[in-house]
Amino acid sequence: MESVKTDRTLFIDHEAVSALGLLKAGLLHPVTKLMGSQETEDVLRDAQYKGCSFPFPFILSPSGITNEKVLSSTAVGETLVLMCDSVEVGYIVVDEVFEINPKKRVKQIYGTDHESHPGVKQTLKRVGNYAVSGDFHIDYKEALRAKQAIQKAKESIDAKHTTAIMVAVNPLHRAHERLIRQTLDNTDLVVLYLLKPYTQDNLSFEIRHKVLSYFVENFLPQNRVVIVTLEHSYIFAGHNEVILDALVAKNYGCDRLVIGQHHAGVGMYYTQHSNQSICDRVKGIDIEIKISNEFVYCNECTTLVSTHTCPHGKHHHISYRSDSILNLLQCGIIPPVVLMRKELSAMILCELFVGRIQNIDKLYHDILPSAGLIEEPSDYDFYIKLIELYQTTSLT
Ligand SMILES: [Zn+2]
Structure with a gap:
């Protein structure tokens, strides 16, 4: 990016960079630019922009004392450099600066400003008292x-x-x-x-x-x-x-x-x-x-079914809750294959527990069938074979 001749800078975070990138790429159309004070009021009132649902004003209002000093002393037409993590990521040519209420802003986004909401506290920290609008350039491809x-x-x-x-x-x-x-x-x-x-x-x-x-x-x-x-x-x-x-x-x-x-x-x-x-x-x-x-998995139908097509009660159903399946993996337990495909469980366990299986050769050869086929089994091979063994039932 060509460097801009100004030493006045706004410091923005990665979230702002990605949001500005989406805007610049036309992915929030009909919103194609940062909103000014009048558009902000309109969107707050109607939750619409140019006849299209848009839940809150799309503004840039970075927090921090330095940003506030710059924004409260800038003039129309001034170019401000945009920095993220000490890297110059773009610039904005100021059109308008206006005051906003960070608490209200957060409420518009989350529907609440209660700090028990996981996003509220985080977002309150990143929203400042001033918003800036104007043409901008952002390095986000x-x-x-x-x-x-x-x-x-x-x-x-x-x-x-x-x-x-x-x-x-x-x-x-x-x-x-x-x-x-x-x-x-x-x-x-x-x-x-x-x-x-x-x-x-x-x-x-x-x-x-x-x-x-x-x-x-x-x-x-x-x-x-x-x-x-x-x-x-x-x-x-x-x-x-x-x-x-x-x-x-x-x-x-x-x-x-x-x-x-x-x-x-x-x-x-x-x-x-x-x-x-x-x-x-x-x-x-x-x-x-x-x-x-x-x-859900139904233990009467013995397969994955839609709740609309299975006549059995809820007590026959296992729901697919990602957090619980993740919990099993984080404990190092292989999820049953009705919940998760064996290749995927094995890949994740390999990533979560690097090198945890000691004496893998011995373990592999001692307890798994067709052991002779792989000379140096990896953790992945071991998990896959072990999962297959879990699915093996005795005929007697
Ligand atoms: Zn069923």
């Missing part, structure tokens, strides 16, 4: 690259319908597999948006990406599935998520969005309202939204 990858995939199979699914796959289990396959039955191309949050409480993004890619490459028609990274910043938080997901998917070129029942933005509304009311909240965004049925 990921969104554009993803857009091009989707376009290329669509052209290569001449896709008529492209369906978006937002996935955390933390971890990828059998109900995810079913959701993806069922979606593929009804569309030409599936775009899996793998969410990349800014918190580290989960399986790392790298492991989740590796596992999802392995599944797509080995078990799905590869030319009909694209994996795209979606940095999951504060703009997707809480009850606004469905609106932003729909908008981003539409602008990436998808004409359908499939939402799983455990989707955060849905869960909150799903319990209280019908499907219809969720879709009603998404106005002016030309995309078909479908909420998938819930999948």
Whole structure:
């Protein structure tokens, strides 16, 4: 990027960089620029922008004393450098600076300003008292690259319908597999948006990406599935998520969005309202939204079923809760294969517990069948064979 001749700087975080990147790449259309004070008021009043649902004003209001000093003393037309983690990431030409109320801002985003909400405390720290609008440049190419990858995939199979699914796959289990396959039955191309949050409480993004890619490459028609990274910043938080997901998917070129029942933005509304009311909240965004049925394992049907098609009661059902399956993996326990495909469990355990199996050769050769075939078994080979052994039953 060409350097800008100014020593006045705004310090922004990675979340702001990714949000500005989405805006610049046209993925939040019809919002194509930072909102000024008048637009901010309009969006606050109507929750719409140019006839399209938009849950809160899209503004840049970085916190911190230095930022506040700069913003309160800037003039129209001044260029400010944008820095993130000591790296120059862009610049903004100031059009307007106006005061905002950080607490109100947080409430607009999360629907609450109560600090017990996990996002509220975090976001309060990053929202300042002033917002700035104006033309800007940002070094963030990921969104554009993803857009091009989707376009290329669509052209290569001449896709008529492209369906978006937002996935955390933390971890990828059998109900995810079913959701993806069922979606593929009804569309030409599936775009899996793998969410990349800014918190580290989960399986790392790298492991989740590796596992999802392995599944797509080995078990799905590869030319009909694209994996795209979606940095999951504060703009997707809480009850606004469905609106932003729909908008981003539409602008990436998808004409359908499939939402799983455990989707955060849905869960909150799903319990209280019908499907219809969720879709009603998404106005002016030309995309078909479908909420998938819930999948469970039924021990009477002895298979994965939709709760709509199984006559047995809840007490026969095992639900696919990612957090509980993740809990098993974090304890080093292999999840049953009805919950998770063995290759995927093995990959994750290898990543979570590097080199933990001592004397693997002896263990492998002593307790596993066809032991002679592999001379130096890896942890992965060991897990796979062990899982197969768990599934072996005695005939007597
Ligand atoms: Zn059943």
